[in-house]
Amino acid sequence: MQVFAREGYHRAKIEAVAEEAGIGKGTVYEYFRSKTDLFLALHEHMLSELKNFYMKELAEIREPSLMLERFIAAAFQTFRLWEPFFLVFFDFWAEGGRGEQQTLLQTRLRDAYAASRSDVAAIITAGVKDGAFRCEYPLLAASSILASLDGLVLQWLCDREAFDLDSMREMFSQTILRSLRP
Amino acid sequence: MQVFAREGYHRAKIEAVAEEAGIGKGTVYEYFRSKTDLFLALHEHMLSELKNFYMKELAEIREPSLMLERFIAAAFQTFRLWEPFFLVFFDFWAEGGRGEQQTLLQTRLRDAYAASRSDVAAIITAGVKDGAFRCEYPLLAASSILASLDGLVLQWLCDREAFDLDSMREMFSQTILRSLRP
DNA sequence: TAATAATGACCGGTTGGTCGGTCATTATTA
DNA sequence: TAATAATGACCGACCAACCGGTCATTATTA
Numbered sequence: 001m002q003v004f005a006r007e008g009y010h011r012a013k014i015e016a017v018a019e020e021a022g023i024g025k026g027t028v029y030e031y032f033r034s035k036t037d038l039f040l041a042l043h044e045h046m047l048s049e050l051k052n053f054y055m056k057e058l059a060e061i062r063e064p065s066l067m068l069e070r071f072i073a074a075a076f077q078t079f080r081l082w083e084p085f086f087l088v089f090f091d092f093w094a095e096g097g098r099g100e101q102q103t104l105l106q107t108r109l110r111d112a113y114a115a116s117r118s119d120v121a122a123i124i125t126a127g128v129k130d131g132a133f134r135c136e137y138p139l140l141a142a143s144s145i146l147a148s149l150d151g152l153v154l155q156w157l158c159d160r161e162a163f164d165l166d167s168m169r170e171m172f173s174q175t176i177l178r179s180l181r182p
Numbered sequence: 183m184q185v186f187a188r189e190g191y192h193r194a195k196i197e198a199v200a201e202e203a204g205i206g207k208g209t210v211y212e213y214f215r216s217k218t219d220l221f222l223a224l225h226e227h228m229l230s231e232l233k234n235f236y237m238k239e240l241a242e243i244r245e246p247s248l249m250l251e252r253f254i255a256a257a258f259q260t261f262r263l264w265e266p267f268f269l270v271f272f273d274f275w276a277e278g279g280r281g282e283q284q285t286l287l288q289t290r291l292r293d294a295y296a297a298s299r300s301d302v303a304a305i306i307t308a309g310v311k312d313g314a315f316r317c318e319y320p321l322l323a324a325s326s327i328l329a330s331l332d333g334l335v336l337q338w339l340c341d342r343e344a345f346d347l348d349s350m351r352e353m354f355s356q357t358i359l360r361s362l363r364p
Numbered sequence: 365t366a367a368t369a370a371t372g373a374c375c376g377g378t379t380g381g382t383c384g385g386t387c388a389t390t391a392t393t394a
Numbered sequence: 395t396a397a398t399a400a401t402g403a404c405c406g407a408c409c410a411a412c413c414g415g416t417c418a419t420t421a422t423t424a
Contacts, residue, residue: 094190094276113344140345140353141353144357151332154336155328163321168325171319
């Protein structure tokens with residue numbers, strides 16, 4: 001992750017990965033068939049780490065509006081905490097968003113997005129059911145929330161001075177919750 | 183643009199660019215010092231095209247809330263109309279968001295973001311002045327709107343079936359405008 | 365000792381960039 | 395006008411560097 005984050009997928013050298021890991025280059029190939037394979041494994045690992053983090057943050061919370069607020073707060077936390085993580089995401093997007101043929105990365109990225117959307121939508125739907133939220137199309141709203149978070153991390157990584165993360169989180173969180181109020 | 187969009191910056195071959203342009207490979211180097219230089223020129227060209235498009239769409243509109251609505255509508259139009267354009271953006275982000283040292287692309291990307299933010303913020307501020315909007319931090323709001331649009335195009339490019347662009351535009355537009363209402 | 369794991373020198377395909385040369389067009393000369 | 399010279403846009407074969415992946419060899423473990 002360190003090497004891919006620093007250099008980007010294409011510039012990253014297997015030898016650098018090996019060095020970072022304190023092993024020889026050949027040893028990398030004992031565990032991964034190819035560079036692509038390594039990248040794919042990294043993607044899978046990172047997504048599961050991310051999911052674990054959110055699960056932990058949201059554990060035991062039941063109230064939908066609090067869940068959403070905490071989810072957003074957790075997302076903003078990850079920006080700072082897992083910066084290299086998101087730098088690698090640049091490449092997932094670049095590789096996964098392109099091309100006609102279905103590469104494995106494309107499928108994985110799509111599935112991950114779909115899963116996130118439905119997770120967030122489930123929170124919104126729960127809120128609608130118990131009267132805390134009003135929302136006609138929870139899936140659209142979920143897409144839009146996730147998109148905003150992606151876009152924010154993108155903008156922030158390109159220019160750390162662009163905005164203050166805490167102010168942004170507060171404003172964003174309030175805006176979202178207000179827009180869902182009945 | 184076609185070649186970079188199809189292949190991504192690193193996979194794109196100068197020879198393919200030449201072929202697409204109907205010229206020889208050597209000729210490319212009569213006009214551009216290097217691959218990086220070509221990419222940089224493309225970035226500049228694309229940004230100015232985009233800006234022209236928005237200027238045209240917003241010409242003669244004065245009312246802030248209408249301006250914002252039209253801006254959002256225009257942004258969604260570009261998703262469909264200029265798909266290759268945004269595929270190249272993947273690489274701008276990936277190249278521009280990475281690394282400590284200040285590459286030219288990084289500076290350009292930052293400046294472009296800053297300009298967009300202040301353009302959108304200006305619309306919001308105008309709306310606040312004439313009482314159409316209520317907004318404490320127009321720059322934060324502008325950042326957030328731009329981020330959402332970036333994130334949406336990202337998500338849509340990774341999965342065209344993720345959501346219907348028209349429904350999304352309508353919902354998004356309404357949400358934004360509602361959140362700015364006094 | 366036998367099996368397994370680790371290693372890094374090496375190979376070969378790829379590609380950014382170069383350079384000597386061509387040729388259509390324009391300018392100059394006779 | 396016709397012959398000659400100058401121009402520079404265009405070209406693609408070639409080169410050198412780079413790096414993903416291999417494999418014969420060495421180290422470690424059981």
